[in-house]
Amino acid sequence: MQLETIREKFPITRNYNFQNHAAIAPMSAPAAEALIEYAREMSEAAYLHGTYYRAADRVRAAAAKLINADPEEVTFVKNTCEGINYIANGVQWLTRDNVVTTAMEFPANIYPWMALEQRGVRLLRVEDEDGRIPFDRIAAAMNNRTRLVTVSAVQWSNGFRMDLTRLGELCKEKGVLLFVDAIQALGVHPIDVRGMNIDFLSAGGHKWLTSPEGTGLFYCKRELCEHIKPPEIGYMCMKHPFEHDLSKFGWHELHDDARRFDSGVYNLAGICALGASIDFLLEIGIAEVQVRVKQLTDLLVEGLRSKGWRVHSPRTASEWSGIVSFSSQKHDTDKIRKHLREEFKIVVAKRLHRLRASPHFYNSTEEIRQLIDALPPG
Numbered sequence: 001m002q003l004e005t006i007r008e009k010f011p012i013t014r015n016y017n018f019q020n021h022a023a024i025a026p027m028s029a030p031a032a033e034a035l036i037e038y039a040r041e042m043s044e045a046a047y048l049h050g051t052y053y054r055a056a057d058r059v060r061a062a063a064a065k066l067i068n069a070d071p072e073e074v075t076f077v078k079n080t081c082e083g084i085n086y087i088a089n090g091v092q093w094l095t096r097d098n099v100v101t102t103a104m105e106f107p108a109n110i111y112p113w114m115a116l117e118q119r120g121v122r123l124l125r126v127e128d129e130d131g132r133i134p135f136d137r138i139a140a141a142m143n144n145r146t147r148l149v150t151v152s153a154v155q156w157s158n159g160f161r162m163d164l165t166r167l168g169e170l171c172k173e174k175g176v177l178l179f180v181d182a183i184q185a186l187g188v189h190p191i192d193v194r195g196m197n198i199d200f201l202s203a204g205g206h207k208w209l210t211s212p213e214g215t216g217l218f219y220c221k222r223e224l225c226e227h228i229k230p231p232e233i234g235y236m237c238m239k240h241p242f243e244h245d246l247s248k249f250g251w252h253e254l255h256d257d258a259r260r261f262d263s264g265v266y267n268l269a270g271i272c273a274l275g276a277s278i279d280f281l282l283e284i285g286i287a288e289v290q291v292r293v294k295q296l297t298d299l300l301v302e303g304l305r306s307k308g309w310r311v312h313s314p315r316t317a318s319e320w321s322g323i324v325s326f327s328s329q330k331h332d333t334d335k336i337r338k339h340l341r342e343e344f345k346i347v348v349a350k351r352l353h354r355l356r357a358s359p360h361f362y363n364s365t366e367e368i369r370q371l372i373d374a375l376p377p378g
Helices: 004-006 031-045 051-067 080-088 111-119 135-141 164-175 266-286 286-306 333-344 365-374
Strands: 074-076 098-102 121-124 146-152 177-180 200-204 216-220 322-328 349-351 352-356
Touching: 031 266, 031 365, 051 074, 051 266, 074 146, 074 349, 080 111, 080 177, 080 216, 098 111, 111 121, 121 135, 135 146, 135 164, 135 322, 135 365, 146 164, 164 177, 200 266, 266 286, 286 365, 333 352, 352 365
Parallel strands: 098 121, 098 146, 146 177, 177 200
Antiparallel strands: 074 216, 200 216, 322 352, 349 352
């Protein structure tokens, strides 16, 4: 698929040089069209055509393909944090258990685990070293009371990417569960829950998956599903959801797969849009997306450094991501961000007193050069 054709799928390119996909990304045209079609059918025929729960099953299968899981191991969430809470509140914790994480995590991957301290579970946070989390520090933090390690696949602030394959091997060797917050990776980097020995994964769809807010996917390894108690109980998580003679079944007759987390009806409009974006990304190929984003961010980093800006994002082969964080002591980054948007319609973010660019595969090299040219010397 040619770049011109791909860019047609992102109408925002007509109005903005948008390089802020690590925040709230523009919806792809396929996602927007899926929303419109859902609204049209539901307004004209309500549920009578029976289209959209069948569509949800297709999206579940596409999401599973995206992460190399079985469809029965995947369900839908409204955001990353909902999936994190499924596990934080669903594991049968013991007093003095601990959870190992990093000091770089976004709050969504901290507060649910921090809340476990009232149940006697310790949260151990591994400090970074110049924006990186050394693998040995995570390994050293784990002990015989560690039940779970939870990390972001890609860090929100500077784009550091974790070696999930190596971490998954360590967790498997030690008999420790591995949870991955994948919101800053899915849609750019291949994620293989089998090959990486990931036990649980959650990711909202409104960043690199270019889907609406309020959508996302959650993965639970099949062998672990029955050991996780859903924090919410409703009819949809039951094996017989539409059985009205409740004397036949008890509340414990839960699905033995990821559907045990489905307490009630789905956000079908959002799920259809999420599915359309996932299908589009799979058509392009995640490996091809990753190559393209690497080319764009390499060009950006080279240009930033040539203008004297300091790049804070790791750029080694195993650590780079689509997030580029940069700063200059000469300039007010908030004023720069506003100037870029108001004068050039270039959209980047400010995080931790630094500018943060996060281009996606449909961005052009001309857009990258426009950003570099619009910045003052650092």
